[in-house]
Amino acid sequence: MAEEALKVSDLKGEFRKKVRELLPKGNLDLCLTCGTCSGGCPATGLEGMDPRKFVRMVMLGLDEEVTTTPWVWMCSMCQRCIYACPMSVDIPQMVGLARQAWPRETRPKGILGSCDMALRHDTCSAMGTSEEDFEFVVEDVLAEVREEQPGWENLEAPINKKGAMYFLNQNSREPVTEPEEMVPLWKILHLVGADWTYGTKGWAAENYCMFLQDWEAWEHIVRVKAKAVDDLECKYWLNTE
Amino acid sequence: MFAVRAGLQKFNIEHNFEIESIIRLYARWIREDKLKVNSDWNKDLQVKFTVQDPCQLVRKSFGDPVAEDLRYVVKKVVGEENFVDMHPNRSNNYCCGGGGGYLQSGYTEARHQYGKVKLNQILATKADYCIAPCHNCHSQIHDLSEHFEADYHTVHLWTLIALSLGILAENEREYLGDDLKEVNMPGY
Numbered sequence: 001m002a003e004e005a006l007k008v009s010d011l012k013g014e015f016r017k018k019v020r021e022l023l024p025k026g027n028l029d030l031c032l033t034c035g036t037c038s039g040g041c042p043a044t045g046l047e048g049m050d051p052r053k054f055v056r057m058v059m060l061g062l063d064e065e066v067t068t069t070p071w072v073w074m075c076s077m078c079q080r081c082i083y084a085c086p087m088s089v090d091i092p093q094m095v096g097l098a099r100q101a102w103p104r105e106t107r108p109k110g111i112l113g114s115c116d117m118a119l120r121h122d123t124c125s126a127m128g129t130s131e132e133d134f135e136f137v138v139e140d141v142l143a144e145v146r147e148e149q150p151g152w153e154n155l156e157a158p159i160n161k162k163g164a165m166y167f168l169n170q171n172s173r174e175p176v177t178e179p180e181e182m183v184p185l186w187k188i189l190h191l192v193g194a195d196w197t198y199g200t201k202g203w204a205a206e207n208y209c210m211f212l213q214d215w216e217a218w219e220h221i222v223r224v225k226a227k228a229v230d231d232l233e234c235k236y237w238l239n240t241e
Numbered sequence: 242m243f244a245v246r247a248g249l250q251k252f253n254i255e256h257n258f259e260i261e262s263i264i265r266l267y268a269r270w271i272r273e274d275k276l277k278v279n280s281d282w283n284k285d286l287q288v289k290f291t292v293q294d295p296c297q298l299v300r301k302s303f304g305d306p307v308a309e310d311l312r313y314v315v316k317k318v319v320g321e322e323n324f325v326d327m328h329p330n331r332s333n334n335y336c337c338g339g340g341g342g343y344l345q346s347g348y349t350e351a352r353h354q355y356g357k358v359k360l361n362q363i364l365a366t367k368a369d370y371c372i373a374p375c376h377n378c379h380s381q382i383h384d385l386s387e388h389f390e391a392d393y394h395t396v397h398l399w400t401l402i403a404l405s406l407g408i409l410a411e412n413e414r415e416y417l418g419d420d421l422k423e424v425n426m427p428g429y
């Protein structure tokens with residue numbers, strides 16, 4: 001490989017420096033260039049890129065290429081490469097840092113929009129659903145089931161029930177676009193007698209600010225959610241997945 | 242879930258709760274006989290199912306034990322002989338391409354290309370249904386079947402649990418194919 005001839009230490013990569021600061025114990029330098037990561041990565045070949053190549057480019061200080069390639073948005077940050085890598089090189093973290101190098105307004109509009117939406121209400125809904133709208137949908141769907149489905153007159157979908165064991169979160173897609181999909185889960189929880197609740201604040205499961213790599217917004221969202229669960233004194237923050 | 246778990250750690254956020262996955266609870270409730278699922282409805286039908294191990298849940302959060310819980314639940318619900326695993330699987334599973342903001346990124350062509358790996362994995366099982374217990378996976382795997390005109394269906398796990406229990410109403414069967422639209426309907 002031609003790049004091996006270059007003396008890596010002589011290159012001045014700002015991005016490489018940042019990776020070294022933020023990644024644990026010389027992680028980047030451990031790469032053996034074995035290619036195991038690329039062999040099992042579904043993003044290999046997109047934009048002429050693959051994870052091994054990406055690591056090499058970071059290593060060589062090719063800042064311009066690394067921080068502008070749209071490939072960083074085509075890696076799903078799934079961590080399969082770390083799992084497979086003999087040296088556990090944290091490629092998705094480098095990808096995250098490269099995403100962050102994009103000026104915020106140039107990052108993919110859809111992810112940006114979903115993050116900004118989630119900052120509008122304490123629901124953290126990426127679809128911009130407010131506390132009132134969520135409560136309305138849940139109560140509306142519940143009333144319909146109680147009325148129309150014999151045997152479910154006592155079905156419950158508690159909201160803001162203090163001291164419940166489980167604080168259930170919900171992907172916004174359900175209350176917004178397919179509310180009847182919430183019902184099977186309510187029925188299951190009812191049958192087992194689970195002590196659960198939704199919270200008008202922090203109920204939305206998604207978090208696009210992390211994908212956007214807007215750390216300030218990501219932290220804000222996690223704080224709002226954590227506070228919502230603690231305010232209701234719930235023991236578990238329960239995911240539908 | 243990963244965003245919160247990782248965020249709590251990264252930003253050192255104090256909290257008094259633990260993070261739990263409903264998949265682990267389903268498995269526990271079935272073991273404790275609180276959730277009385279069975280696969281009788283599929284005894285004669287023999288509809289085949291495979292399951293997606295969501296990266297966020299398995300590789301990035303609870304590891305192989307939760308993948309075992311997931312299989313335990315699925316087998317109880319659809320019948321052991323009607324479950325076909327993908328390969329590779331569990332912590333070594335391929336991402337479907339729905340994560341990381343991909344679905345919202347606008348890079349649709351790349352996302353479909355990425356998803357081909359998952360598509361081929363699903364097709365190799367010859368399953369009629371792919372159970373996707375994560376929202377992004379569900380959207381992506383469903384979209385892959387439409388884009389590539391594959392004829393598997395994509396379902397949530399709660400749909401099948403409720404189906405098995407005989408409590409899945411007609412309007413809760415959106416993601417089921419015609420073969421299951423009327424199976425085990427609530428008796429009223």
Ligand code: SF4
Pocket residue numbers: 030031032033034035036037038051052055084085086087088089
């Ligand atoms: S698997 Fe690890 S060591 Fe091998 S090329 Fe990829 S990052 Fe380097």
Ligand code: SF4
Pocket residue numbers: 037040041042043044051074075076077078079080081082091092336
């Ligand atoms: S995290 Fe990115 S580079 Fe690593 S395997 Fe997944 S898609 Fe490929």
